[in-house]
């Protein structure tokens with residue numbers, strides 16, 4: 001078989017050219033581009049997008065739940081003024097189990113997905129950095145969204161989206177430290193040494209050591225409970 | 241407001257409590273190397289290694305709480321001796337496990353797992369040079385490993401390992417008589433140690449520092465411990481069975497120069513303070529002699545025989561009694577020299 005040469009007449013040639021010119025002019029005036037011009041434009045993401053995790057120290061009760069649940073073992077609790085999480089982003093798989101399991105919404109999801117680290121060491125975001133996160137630099141002025149009505153179009157809006165999704169904080173249950181197993185106590189006073197508010201005191205008198213917990217001073221941070229080698233102390237709910 | 245109090249023991253010397261322990265027990269040479277002090281030390285300062293117990297930098301780091309001397313079986317030492325109280329004495333041999341003798345130690349611990357009496361057990365395995373390596377066992381499967389069974393005639397850090405598990409688990413412990421005394425003292429001092437649910441004592445005359453035993457066998461007997469498949473003491477003889485099938489044996493007496501001084505003041509052969517004691521003396525080859533002392537252990541043994549996990553043998557109580565007396569004779573306290 002032979003491919004025959006298609007012959008155009010003069011009219012259809014003119015129409016063809018005019019069409020091409022009109023498309024060119026139209027795209028020059030109002031382009032139908034469907035790629036985002038990152039970083040000037042930023043794609044709108046759903047509220048439940050699992051991005052970088054932010055931490056609010058005042059809400060954290062140092063329960064360790066995030067560290068326990070993390071399937072990638074990316075979360076380590078580090079001692080700051082109490083134990084707070086650090087996240088190794090080279091291990092994090094962004095499942096956000098930690099965010100979901102946090103009983104006090106201290107861990108918050110964000111739509112931040114474009115973080116740059118210089119090296120692997122830097123990907124470990126230590127507790128002090130979790131508490132004081134670096135400033136967020138944004139160059140985007142336009143939020144874009146893909147829409148499908150018959151064909152795929154990109155909708156641009158001159159607005160800057162809030163990337164941090166705030167969650168309503170839950171009411172904290174107040175605890176205080178208590179001597180729950182006095183028969184376990186070794187009198188080592190490690191609890192008194194670690195107590196940040198001096199709520200635990202130890203007085204030595206001839207042949208004995210008197211241990212006291214002033215529940216009014218206790219903030220229920222639980223450090224003493226963790227420090228005690230013999231489970232002498234426990235946290236109990238504060239009455240009233 | 242909570243208030244409670246703790247008794248502080250009396251110091252003999254005007255220094256920190258560990259200093260007192262060091263002067264009165266370790267430096268006096270009566271430390272049994274049981275490691276109980278390290279188990280309780282709240283700052284984890286006391287070290288149990290292949291040398292006398294020590295606490296690096298204790299002058300600074302000891303928090304002077306006094307826990308170590310409260311639990312030391314050799315502080316204010318009054319030697320225990322004799323066969324001790326018991327409910328029953330028997331000889332038996334496990335059908336499931338192979339061990340030093342009748343593998344009853346392993347069998348009792350395995351059955352305690354099965355009965356859900358314990359969640360963790362501390363066993364003493366070894367490296368190729370027979371240096372003890374303690375391991376924390378979680379299930380019966382691990383007990384079939386070859387290096388975990390059998391006797392290692394060297395000090396092991398069983399006691400300090402208790403600390404890793406006792407807060408969260410019910411624990412089974414195996415140890416020499418001094419360790420059994422340590423377990424009881426721990427239980428007196430803190431309720432947390434009531435999580436030790438089963439304490440199996442081993443009959444014991446003496447134990448050794450590994451490096452000294454190793455050096456002795458190499459220099460005096462030309463035996464490389466890595467060629468050994470079993471070490472044993474039978475009828476006053478130390479026997480090393482080698483991989484090539486041959487045996488080297490010599491009187492235990494020859495060990496005299498390397499017997500740790502702490503063992504020389506010990507008169508407890510039958511681990512009087514255990515829940516159940518196991519040894520080889522008093523039963524035929526391939527059987528273990530078992531002294532059942534407390535109800536918890538009795539239950540385990542009843543279970544073992546009900547399930548037919550072990551078969552009984554003949555036990556010679558007089559032979560055990562004799563060794564108890566022999567130990568008093570060879571280890572007078574206070575020491576003669």
Ligand SMILES: Cc1cc2nc3c(=O)[nH]c(=O)nc-3n(C[C@H](O)[C@H](O)[C@H](O)COP(=O)(O)OP(=O)(O)OC[C@H]3O[C@@H](n4cnc5c(N)ncnc54)[C@H](O)[C@@H]3O)c2cc1C
Pocket residue numbers: 338339340341342343344345346347362363364365372388389390391392393394395396398414415416442443444445446447448473518519520521528529
């Ligand atoms: C240092 C020492 C000296 C001994 N001296 C005598 C003696 O003079 N006369 C006598 O009749 N019996 C003595 N025994 C006990 C004997 O050797 C057997 O351990 C006992 O008969 C149990 O045998 P089995 O087959 O039931 O144990 P197995 O089922 O083989 O289990 C023995 C268990 O003992 C533990 N073990 C091994 N070495 C040590 C160690 N160094 N420290 C703590 N735990 C350890 C291990 O965890 C092992 O699982 C001694 C044991 C030791 C450790």
